[in-house]
Amino acid sequence: MGERAGSKIDIYDRCEVFANLVLTLTDGVALDFKSRPLIGQLVRSATSIAANMMEASEAQSDRDFIHKLSISLKEAKETLYWLRILRGRKLLDFSALDEVFTEGQEIVKILATIKNKMVAKIPTT
Template identity: 35%
Template sequence: MTNQSRKASPFDLSQRTLEFGKRIIKLAKSLPNDSVNRNLVSQIVRSGTSVGANYCEADESDTKKDFKYRIMICRKEAKETNYWLNLIIEANPGLNNRIQSLLNESRELVKIFASISRK
């Protein structure tokens, strides 16, 4: 897949996934520092920032097969991030409203990557 065809998209997915990762880090830094949240933070920072990192790798793929493989990893990481966000809400119910936009974004990213992988 050429960089040219990907640049024609109506939004910058590299920037969007970077912003998603930044928002995940901001959330992680704001959580109370207790034993449950420490474990959740470790997991969500790993998966939430991996979405963008893997998209950067996909964007530099030399073959369509490698591109598709990397996009599927992006999808899996976005789904995993959704899982951890739900557990953070369970552990911190007062943050439900604040986390909803991150949940929505992770769901949208899953759909975007699923759509890209089918092409």
């Protein structure tokens, strides 16, 4: 299930660091009628990735782990969507946004790989 081991930064910590990167990225954005909901959605989806990974770490079964990890994966993909929208609106610093976007893409790949390996491990009866 959701074991936290490894010499490199693990995915749980990486998701938390990513959430903080997004929070830092959005610091100082001028909030108006249009930008407030966009920034809010970005912050909610980005912070939800790590929150759901914490729940996955306490999963009661492999299926429960996959379910919670799948929610994190969906939230990570949603975060990339909001970053693309905000890039188009030119509301965020481009250089910092590109770094955060790249990290988000990496997290999506890692979560998808973990999910696929876990799904393959479960017998289909």
